[in-house]
Every structure is written in structure tokens, then in C-alpha cells.
Amino acid sequence: MSHTYNPLRTQFLPISQEDLAERGWDSLDFVFISGDAYVDHPSFAAAVIGRVLEAEGYRVGIIAQPDWTNPQSYLALGVPRLAFLVGAGNMDSMVAHYTANRRKRSEDAYSPGGKAGYRPDRATLKYVEGIRSVCKGVPVIIGGIEASLRRLVHYDYWTDKVRRSILLDSKADLLVYGMGEKPITEIARRLAAGEPIHTITDVRGTCVFNYGEPLLDPHCTVRLPDFETVARPDETGKRAYAWHFMLQKEHADPISGKILIEKTDTRWVIQNPPPLPPTTEELDHIYELPYTRQSHPVYQQAGGIPALTEVAFSLVSSRGCYGSCSFCAITFHQGRVVRGRSQKSLLREAALLRELPEFKGYIHDVGGPTANFFRPPCPKQAKGGACTTKECLSPEACSTLRADHREYLEVLRKLRALPGIKKVFIRSGIRFDYLLLDHNFGEAFLEELCAYHVSGQLKVAPEHVSDTVLNIMGKSGNRVYEQFRKKFEAINRKLGLKQYLIPYFIASHPGSGLNEAIELAEYLKKTGFIPDQVQDFYPTPGTLSTAMYYTGLDPRTMGPITVSRGERERKLQRALLQFDKPENWPLVREALIQAGREDLIGNRPNCLIPGTASSAHQKPEAPHKKSEPRSGGGNRPELKHKSRRTPSS
Known part of the structure; x- marks a missing residue:
């Protein structure tokens, strides 16, 4: 075997x-x-x-x-x-x-x-x-x-x-x-x-691809708008592009998806439906093949391959993601149907890690695109694929979704109990809205997460605080994050631990203008958390957000949407998220004046920046001290295809 x-x-x-x-x-x-x-x-x-x-x-x-x-x-x-x-x-x-x-x-x-x-x-x-x-x-x-x-x-x-x-x-x-x-x-x-x-x-x-229109069963085929139409830079082309994207999205499920055909000049591209999701047994087989688990020795003199460091002692536990964040392409690559590995397979792989001379007893991650998505969220997805017209978690959780951390929790407990395993971390991301929906095992999972699987900081991705922007992003409202934040703090107080949430935020996402960026800056001021680095929205192929960025439309409604295109406005939004840095104050002042929010300029507790040049050496008074440290979250290219931890071919 x-x-x-x-x-x-x-x-x-x-x-x-x-x-x-x-x-x-x-x-x-x-x-x-x-x-x-x-x-x-x-x-x-x-x-x-x-x-x-x-x-x-x-x-x-x-x-x-x-x-x-x-x-x-x-x-x-x-x-x-x-x-x-x-x-x-x-x-x-x-x-x-x-x-x-x-x-x-x-x-x-x-x-x-x-x-x-x-x-x-x-x-x-x-x-x-x-x-x-x-x-x-x-x-x-x-x-x-x-x-x-x-x-x-x-x-x-x-x-x-x-x-x-x-x-x-x-x-x-x-x-x-x-x-x-x-x-x-x-x-x-x-x-x-x-x-x-x-x-x-x-x-x-x-x-x-085919020269000439393919002869296919029309009941199993959907024709997409032609390249010549979609590529037009006018309103007609933009609307065709948005519709083109939604047709792809609708037929991205392996069970219900049809063959898609697309004409470019005299040629036709034919997309066959996605492959059926792997079974648990198939995933076990793939991840237990005889990998050396190392970079090739020819790179040793150059210092090795840095990307291996984060995953060398990590376990891929699942594939697929039904989170459906608008800025993420994982649903177009791995799909929305989640499949997880067996507990026995994960335990065997963990035991194998102990044989490696570099292993020091620390498993760096147990997860996938989203760590706590371990099994399908409802019977329909388990048997008949994902829904084509609604999402599992946004704008509200689907009534058929059954949040359950029981099996994932069992895996983590068994991994911790293996001889030679000192610590098991979770780094691939937790969907806190899904966690809060689990009324049976969610509390136990969060407590054990804090007690055993976090090392001082837990990185999470609320992405924004404006409910308007969050809805466009396909994320739960800000009240959900606030609920999770309070639970996290309460559990750490109960455990006597000093641990912090490190939230990621995106600047200049479609739907976010200066007013929404200011709303986020005010939230950061209030909570006392200001990120060391900010993630700018990155329009990459295969995401709903990129379709929004290009067309200026929300393809789900075909309604217009705010898009920050120019480099100057992107700079203003990024500066607002780091308003405490003196080098950013001119940009922040420009943004606040442009938005008519001069009330946030001055030395009052709610102000973001000093009011006059003579007070530029002084920061506005902080409303109160918060326990969260500044973050080293960093720029996240993995936001666009969360497949960093999982292979693609």
C-alpha cells in the first residue's frame, strides 16, 4: 500500500x-x-x-x-x-x-x-x-x-x-x-x-477547440457570448462580459454543469463539464503517494525553495470551498463541493512526517482552502453537487446548511495525541461565520483552537467592515465578525491566555469608495488595530470581483457598482488603512477633504490625523488602549487562488 x-x-x-x-x-x-x-x-x-x-x-x-x-x-x-x-x-x-x-x-x-x-x-x-x-x-x-x-x-x-x-x-x-x-x-x-x-x-x-461550430446536443450545451462581443470596450461589451462570467459560474458544478461553447474568429472553444469530485479514498491515495517531501538537491546551494517552508510539515485535509468569496478563484479551480480525507490517512501521513530529519514535532497546518470546511455542508452537495443559484453562507447562511466541526475536531485531537507530535497549528484559514453556526461543536472547537492550535495570533479574514462592501465580497456582515471577536476574547480570558486576532482587510475592492475606506479606518481607530501591511485588491482571472472591476457592474444583478481604478484613489484607500503613519498623513488628509470628512482631521479622540501642519508631529489622541498588537499580516497573493496549499495541474 x-x-x-x-x-x-x-x-x-x-x-x-x-x-x-x-x-x-x-x-x-x-x-x-x-x-x-x-x-x-x-x-x-x-x-x-x-x-x-x-x-x-x-x-x-x-x-x-x-x-x-x-x-x-x-x-x-x-x-x-x-x-x-x-x-x-x-x-x-x-x-x-x-x-x-x-x-x-x-x-x-x-x-x-x-x-x-x-x-x-x-x-x-x-x-x-x-x-x-x-x-x-x-x-x-x-x-x-x-x-x-x-x-x-x-x-x-x-x-x-x-x-x-x-x-x-x-x-x-x-x-x-x-x-x-x-x-x-x-x-x-x-x-x-x-x-x-x-x-x-x-x-x-x-x-x-474546433474549427466550425461543434455538433453537440443543444440540451446539454450552453453558448457563451462570442469573444468579439465580449471584447468590445463599450457598454454592450461590458454587459456581455458580465453575462459570460455568470454563465461560467452557473455551470461550474460537476453534476449540473453543461458543456460551454465560445466562438472566437472561426474557432470554437469547448469546455467540458468539471470532473467529478474525488472520493475520500481517491484523496487518500493522492496524498499518500511516495513523495520525498523535499525540494530537489540541485537547489541546495542556492538556499532551497522558500515556498516549501510553510507547507513542509503540513497536512492537506480537504479540497473545495463553498465560501464563495467574490475575490477568490478557488470555486473555478477546485469547485464548491468539499471532500475531505479519512482520519486514518491523515494520521498515517502525520506519523510519516516524524521520520524526516528536519521535523521537530510541529505540524504547521491541517487544512485546505478553508480549514474548517472538512465535509459537504448539506445532503444535497454530498449527493447532487452545489446549488447554482445561491451560496451557502452569503448574504445569509442557507437554511439547509449544517455546520459541524465534530469530525475535524476528532482529527485534531488524534493528531495531538500521536507520540512525537508537540504541537498542531492551523494556518490555512478559519471561516468564523461557519464556526458560529455550529451550535453543537462550535464552542468546543473554538476553545480547543485557542488552547492547542494557535501560537499567540490567529489570522482571520473579515476583509472589510462596510456591510455594503461585504455583501459585494460575498462575505457575512460585520456584526458576525464582531460576535466572533468577542467570543475569541472571552475564551482566551477563560483559558488565561494572551492571544490576538490578526484580521486581514482589502483596500479598493469593487464597491469600496472613499466613504467605505473611511468607515474601515474609523473602525481600525476604534479597535486600536492598524495593519503593518495592506492588501490591495488584485484583479486576477477567474473571480467575480475581477468581472466587477472590469465591467463596473455586479454580474449577479447587472446593477452599476463603484470601482476604484486609478492609482491615485487606490493610494488614498491604502493610506486610510494605515492612517497612523506620518508619511501617509498628506494622502489621508486629501482623502478626507475629498470625501467631505474634515471632522476626522484634528487632535480629538475620533480624529485620524492632526489638524494643522504645526501639530503634524503629534498623533491624534487615542480613544483608549487596546490589547491587539500591530499586525505583520503582509501582502497576500494567495487571496486570488487559495490553491497555495493544494496542488493544481
Whole structure:
């Protein structure tokens, strides 16, 4: 069985001709071209897909971060027998390279030593172009976050334009979207049986293209607005884009979703329905494959791969998320149907961690996109998929939702009891609104969370305090967060612990103008918590919020919505969230005057900044001292596709 292997004796997948010679292989079935460095851990896409195919009997090699300026680098492992697999990495390459304000990043956590520059912009396009230039006739299959979220017409923030499907732009043969283990296994089987790539058109979780309108059953097919219409920069185009997005969202469920077709020039992109969610047994199998759980030794001299640090001793307990935050693309990638692993599998993996020499007794996380979503929220989702016309938690919790932390709590208790385990942390995020809905086990879970699974600070994501903005974000109202905050403080007082909530907030999200940003600043002033760093809204492919940003419409209602587009207003909103910094006072003053809120300028307790230049060295009087410390929350690129902890193919 897969769980009997020893990670200290397992081999890395081959990355060189020397590795092939050591195995006695003269060729490979698949070569995976990856935009990330090769980390053989179940939180990294290339490792997961490689190990899944290996378990099916295929020979797989990895070319990690090839030199895209030298096309011969794609042939380092020879020509694969069945196909090249191409993935830009665990993050969209543009998100990996640029901040929300389009500034170049100097670091890349998925590259050797954390240094930037090891992959190109739009890595999927560049890699396929390079492969095609040196190797004709071999199938090329693209996948991963970058391809998955760009699989159909999409708004591209970095060029401020609507782009075609990445399948057409890349000239690949096939696109795998979502979590790719099931699709790639079926494709491999059919390729190995001699079926040509151009006839593999019906696999769930894939997109293909066709010259001429496809002949499909109209009862099972939905036609999306054409690219030429959606790409128009006028009101007609914006409304078509919003409608296009809602049709995708409506058909993102594997049970009820239909085939989507989209016309671009003379070609048609065909999106097959999503793959069926993995069973618990299938998840157990995937995460217990023989990973070395380390970065490849070739990166040791460069300092290793920083992205491994956070997840090296973490356990992926579930997939999918029914939280449906507007700014998150997880529902378009992993889906809303939640599936969790078995307790036995998680305990086996935890026991395996103890064999690693670097393990010090601390499990860093037990979770997924949302840690306390461990099983489906209602019988309908368990049997028939997610609802297409309503959300589970917003604007109010669905009447059929059954919040239950019992099984997740049992897992945590059993993990804590394992010999050699000193501490089990939870870092992948808690939905506090869901927790409060559990009237049977929620209180016990929160108490044990505070007692055993938090180390001084618990990071949570209320995101805003304006109920108008929260509704647009798909989040519960601010009163829910306040209720949770009070419970958290009460339980820590009961336990005699001094622990703090570290809330994340987003500036300049659609729906948030200066008035809403000021409302948030006033809340921060009142509570005494001011973040060290602020997350600016980042319009990335595959999110409802990005559709709002581009169109100026709420696609759910087609009504107009406030959008902060200019860099100046984004700066003003960001400065308001850090109003206590003297270097921000000119921007804060400009924002307050512009909004007609001069009442917040002065030295009174409610004021945000000093009133005159002569008092600029003095901060306004604080209303009262609060116990929360300043946060080091940081910029969160993972907000756009919370799949950092979970692999994508």
C-alpha cells in the first residue's frame, strides 16, 4: 500500500539524462515542463501529477524552470512518447511577477533562493511556443492555475484588455482545468492506447477547440457570448462580459454543469463539464503517494525553495470551498463541493512526517482552502453537487446548511495525541461565520483552537467592515465578525491566555469608495488595530470581483457598482488603512477633504490625523488602549487562488 513507503528512501522523479540512465530508461512517456522549481511534495502541482501518473505505470520526468531563451532546454529529457505537460506553476506567472499595482516583484518563493527571474511572463504561452519550435507532432497539454483560470475569454489586468482563451493563444492541443488528476489519468490511458490527441474531446475537466461550430446536443450545451462581443470596450461589451462570467459560474458544478461553447474568429472553444469530485479514498491515495517531501538537491546551494517552508510539515485535509468569496478563484479551480480525507490517512501521513530529519514535532497546518470546511455542508452537495443559484453562507447562511466541526475536531485531537507530535497549528484559514453556526461543536472547537492550535495570533479574514462592501465580497456582515471577536476574547480570558486576532482587510475592492475606506479606518481607530501591511485588491482571472472591476457592474444583478481604478484613489484607500503613519498623513488628509470628512482631521479622540501642519508631529489622541498588537499580516497573493496549499495541474 502507498502509505508503507519510507520518504528517506524514495527517489525523485528524473530531471536529467543521468537520472534516466540510472533507472535504465531510454525514454519517457510524459515530460512535465514546470514554471516552479521541482519540489517533490503534495502541495506542488508537478509532483502530484507526476506521482499520480507514475502510480499508473507511466514514466514521467520533470524539466523545472527551463531556460526559455534556449528552445533546446525543452529536450533535456528527450522527446516524450505520449505528451508534453505544461504548467506555469502554483501561481499565475503574472501574479508571481507583479504586485497589485503592477510593480515588478523582487522575490519568487517558488524559485531557488526565492529569487525572481527563473520563469518568463505568461509562462504557459512561452513554454508551448518553445516546445513547438523544436518538437513537431508531439501532443502538448496545458494545465495549472494559469491555464485553468484563463481557459475561456478573460480580462487581463496587466494589459487592461480582454484576452482570448489561453488554449487558442498558446496553440496547445488540450487544456486541463481544475484539479487535474482524474482528467490527466484518462487522457494518458487513451493516448497510450493509440488514440490521437485531436480525438480526445470529451474528457471532463478539459477544454478543446474546433474549427466550425461543434455538433453537440443543444440540451446539454450552453453558448457563451462570442469573444468579439465580449471584447468590445463599450457598454454592450461590458454587459456581455458580465453575462459570460455568470454563465461560467452557473455551470461550474460537476453534476449540473453543461458543456460551454465560445466562438472566437472561426474557432470554437469547448469546455467540458468539471470532473467529478474525488472520493475520500481517491484523496487518500493522492496524498499518500511516495513523495520525498523535499525540494530537489540541485537547489541546495542556492538556499532551497522558500515556498516549501510553510507547507513542509503540513497536512492537506480537504479540497473545495463553498465560501464563495467574490475575490477568490478557488470555486473555478477546485469547485464548491468539499471532500475531505479519512482520519486514518491523515494520521498515517502525520506519523510519516516524524521520520524526516528536519521535523521537530510541529505540524504547521491541517487544512485546505478553508480549514474548517472538512465535509459537504448539506445532503444535497454530498449527493447532487452545489446549488447554482445561491451560496451557502452569503448574504445569509442557507437554511439547509449544517455546520459541524465534530469530525475535524476528532482529527485534531488524534493528531495531538500521536507520540512525537508537540504541537498542531492551523494556518490555512478559519471561516468564523461557519464556526458560529455550529451550535453543537462550535464552542468546543473554538476553545480547543485557542488552547492547542494557535501560537499567540490567529489570522482571520473579515476583509472589510462596510456591510455594503461585504455583501459585494460575498462575505457575512460585520456584526458576525464582531460576535466572533468577542467570543475569541472571552475564551482566551477563560483559558488565561494572551492571544490576538490578526484580521486581514482589502483596500479598493469593487464597491469600496472613499466613504467605505473611511468607515474601515474609523473602525481600525476604534479597535486600536492598524495593519503593518495592506492588501490591495488584485484583479486576477477567474473571480467575480475581477468581472466587477472590469465591467463596473455586479454580474449577479447587472446593477452599476463603484470601482476604484486609478492609482491615485487606490493610494488614498491604502493610506486610510494605515492612517497612523506620518508619511501617509498628506494622502489621508486629501482623502478626507475629498470625501467631505474634515471632522476626522484634528487632535480629538475620533480624529485620524492632526489638524494643522504645526501639530503634524503629534498623533491624534487615542480613544483608549487596546490589547491587539500591530499586525505583520503582509501582502497576500494567495487571496486570488487559495490553491497555495493544494496542488493544481
